[in-house]
Amino acid sequence: MQQVAAEVEELSLAERAYRAIRDRLVMLEIRPGAPINEEQLGQSLGVGRTPVREALKRLQYERLITTYPRRGTFATEVNITDLAHISEVRQELEPLAAAQAARRATGVDRAGLTDLLAELESVGTSGRDAADLMRLDLRVHRAIYTATHNPYLEDTLVRHDNLATRIWCLFVDRLADMAGHVEEHGPLIAAIVAGEAETAARLARSHVEHFERAIREAI
Structure with a gap:
């Protein structure tokens, strides 16, 4: 024993x-x-x-x-040339994860996401620094992946989101509206909590596309 x-x-x-x-x-x-x-x-x-x-x-x-x-x-070094490959994976799997979370989230999942939604709504007035905003971004993504109740999808997306976040951290000083990027999760989470799978998938894809565009503009 x-x-x-x-x-x-x-x-x-x-x-x-x-x-x-x-x-x-x-x-x-x-x-x-x-x-x-x-x-x-x-x-x-x-x-x-x-x-x-x-x-x-x-x-x-x-x-x-x-x-x-x-x-x-x-x-490992952070290589900006990896951005296209990482985004290619995320553009396919993030919408899937958002839709599945909307369908499968338990009451506990939805309560946790609702708490995150309330936190996101105060981002603009909270005075959070860049590192704190990125930690919130990670928490939001990981909560969505967990709510899919698909451990293989969750594991894959956590790994790719981690790599994307490293690129984000590298260019954080050049990004104009970090708070706005994080606040984008609000409608996405609201759609998941409401069980609106198609809306959640559309918002997730848009978020990934906006992330890649913002990084490329900062380079």
């Missing part, structure tokens, strides 16, 4: 390490090209090396870190 309990604890620590390191990479708190130090990460997160190593295995698969023989492990 003690061994089973230890394994469960190790899994939970690995998941905690994964989420924390992932979001540092996504938000560019770990800068592109920066070396990844397992010991330092473990100390900062209050976990041992094993959970960190398990987390790094997942993050390499998600293209957030890369390992070079005899050189070490590094945060």
Whole structure:
């Protein structure tokens, strides 16, 4: 029993390490090209090396870190040429996720989305900084993906949204209306909560297209 309990604890620590390191990479708190130090990460997160190593295995698969023989492990560079490929995937799957969320969201999902909608409505007057706005954007997208109740679709979209967010972070100082971009989620969430699948799909596609256009204008 003690061994089973230890394994469960190790899994939970690995998941905690994964989420924390992932979001540092996504938000560019770990800068592109920066070396990844397992010991330092473990100390900062209050976990041992094993959970960190398990987390790094997942993050390499998600293209957030890369390992070079005899050189070490590094945060991947942000390549603007990836934007078209990422957007191509998201333009197909984001509308699908929004429609499925509108059809499948549980009462708990809709309550959580309604809370996010209320938060979005105050964005214009809240004085949030850019990093806080991007974290809100991530929370909104992840809540929608969760509400699809399709773990394969959720996993795929989380990974691509993470990569898109890294590009966004790279050009954040050049973007004119970050708050407006985040506020765009309001009608989308309202459509999902109301169960309006076709409207949700249309708004999701428009949002992805607007994101790509805004980045290209900022380059």
